[in-house]
Amino acid sequence: MEEPYAKILALETFRVEQVYAAPKPKWTQLSGRKLQNWGGLPHPKGMVPEKLPAWLQSYAEKISSLGAFGGKLANHVLVNEYLPGQGIMPHEDGPLYFPTVTTISLGSHTLLDFYHPVSRGQHADSEQVPAPQTEEQRHFLSLLLEPRSLLVLQEDMYVRYLHGIQPTTSDTITEKVANVAACSTALGDELLRGTRVSLTIRHVPKVLKTAIFLGKGK
Ligand SMILES: O=C(O)CCC(=O)C(=O)O
Numbered sequence: 638m639e640e641p642y643a644k645i646l647a648l649e650t651f652r653v654e655q656v657y658a659a660p661k662p663k664w665t666q667l668s669g670r671k672l673q674n675w676g677g678l679p680h681p682k683g684m685v686p687e688k689l690p691a692w693l694q695s696y697a698e699k700i701s702s703l704g705a706f707g708g709k710l711a712n713h714v715l716v717n718e719y720l721p722g723q724g725i726m727p728h729e730d731g732p733l734y735f736p737t738v739t740t741i742s743l744g745s746h747t748l749l750d751f752y753h754p755v756s757r758g759q760h761a762d763s764e765q766v767p768a769p770q771t772e773e774q775r776h777f778l779s780l781l782l783e784p785r786s787l788l789v790l791q792e793d794m795y796v797r798y799l800h801g802i803q804p805t806t807s808d809t810i811t812e813k814v815a816n817v818a819a820c821s822t823a824l825g826d827e828l829l830r831g832t833r834v835s836l837t838i839r840h841v842p843k844v845l846k847t848a849i850f851l852g853k854g855k
């Protein structure tokens with residue numbers, strides 16, 4: 638298998654308490670989990686940008702300075718809170734954020750699972766039309782995201798595969814976990830999930846000028 642383009646870096650000091658302590662949190666609810674949207678609402682026609690709060694701006698700048706966004710500055714952050722047993726369905730991040738997604742994990746670890754898309758690829762060497770694939774059959778790789786890690790996801794891992802998080806309360810480290818050697822865990826370990834807060838930090842290239850919509854005064 639080709640090596641997926643996923644880099645994981647460590648952040649020494651960032652703790653989940655800093656997210657909860659941030660002023661003016663605007664939590665909303667989606668499929669059970671809580672989330673905060675910062676930077677504006679991404680839209681195919683363009684995002685009306687909103688200034689990031691200073692504590693998020695500093696991380697956006699740090700990650701951007703690693704070159705994660707090809708010299709551009711991250712302008713959008715999604716904060717997700719997952720209680721044990723909560724996850725996110727397999728999905729693609731789509732064109733609005735292409736070509737890079739970066740994620741800081743705080744609090745609990747999680748397993749980020751990668752899936753072949755339903756319709757193509759996974760049975761290229763079979764003469765038969767494959768039977769409908771179960772989610773488990775399409776799941777080919779996971780990454781263990783440890784607290785205070787930064788995941789940088791690009792290329793095939795962004796455009797070809799789906800990613801998701803199982804709604805479970807514990808994770809078993811199997812041979813599908815591709816980065817186990819770089820983690821403080823071993824094959825066969827079972828890790829109990831706690832509450833995880835993730836910050837998905839991205840660059841939305843299509844941005845509109847606020848003045849068009851807001852007009853003057855008031
Ligand atoms: O919480 C995570 O690590 C994944 C979040 C995610 O996939 C998304 O917001 O698109």
Ligand SMILES: [Fe+2]
Pocket residue numbers: 728729730800
């Ligand atoms: Fe995603």
